[in-house]
Each structure stands twice: as C-alpha cells, then as structure tokens.
Amino acid sequence: MADRVLRGSRLGAISYETEYAAEPAPRHFVKFRCERDHEFTVPFSDEAELPATWECRLDGTIAKAVDGPEPETKKVKPPRTHWDMLIERRSIADLEEVLAERLDVLRARRGGKPSKSA
Numbered sequence: 084m085a086d087r088v089l090r091g092s093r094l095g096a097i098s099y100e101t102e103y104a105a106e107p108a109p110r111h112f113v114k115f116r117c118e119r120d121h122e123f124t125v126p127f128s129d130e131a132e133l134p135a136t137w138e139c140r141l142d143g144t145i146a147k148a149v150d151g152p153e154p155e156t157k158k159v160k161p162p163r164t165h166w167d168m169l170i171e172r173r174s175i176a177d178l179e180e181v182l183a184e185r186l187d188v189l190r191a192r193r194g195g196k197p198s199k200s201a
C-alpha cells in the first residue's frame with residue numbers, strides 16, 4: 084500500500100512548495116585564489132561563517148579568499164632536522180674536530196697520510 088503511494092508520487096518531479104518557500108536562502112559568493120592562480124567562487128549562506136581558505140578544486144592546494152582576511156597562520160614549530168639536533172649537542176669546533184678525524188680515517192684507508200690537525 085505504502086509502496087504504491089510512493090511510486091505514484093515521483094519525488095522531485097513535482098514541487099509542492101509555494102513560490103515563496105522556494106526562494107533560495109540569501110547567499111553570496113566568495114572568490115578564492117590558489118597559489119597557482121586558479122580562481123573559483125564558492126557560494127555561502129549569509130549566515131555561514133566564511134572561511135579564509137578553501138581547497139583548490141583543480142590542484143588541492145590551499146586557496147585564499149581574495150577579498151577576505153589573511154588566514155590565521157598557526158604557529159607551528161618548524162620540524163627539527165638532523166642538523167638542528169646535531170648542533171644542539173655539538174659546537175662547530177667539535178664538529179670540525181670530528182670531521183678531521185673522519186677524514187683521517189678515510190685517508191688512512193686509501194693509503195694516504197693522515198693530516199695533522201689541532
């Protein structure tokens with residue numbers, strides 16, 4: 084019974100909404116531009132909080148709102164490199180010494196004379 088009712092009324096084919104109710108919610112378009120100069124607009128409801136960035140539809144990079152505020156840059160610590168960690172443990176003078184030692188080892192292996200260094 085219920086099936087027949089559903090079949091008889093094709094959803095989406097006929098709108099039962101009045102003209103007034105069908106009026107779209109107020110919205111505006113925000114223009115975004117990515118690093119590669121792709122520009123596109125995204126519709127937002129007037130009530131929506133507007134994002135400062137949007138994923139570029141073409142390359143997936145972060146696009147900034149053209150007329151929007153600068154996106155908040157989160158203070159992210161740059162990742163520590165091996166060099167950063169090394170320099171925390173050793174001074175440049177220490178490293179020079181280690182390097183000289185290693186070079187001596189390598190030269191010795193090749194049959195050269197070890198260099199005298201301080």
Ligand SMILES: [Zn+2]
Nearest residue numbers: 117121139142
């Ligand atoms: Zn892009």
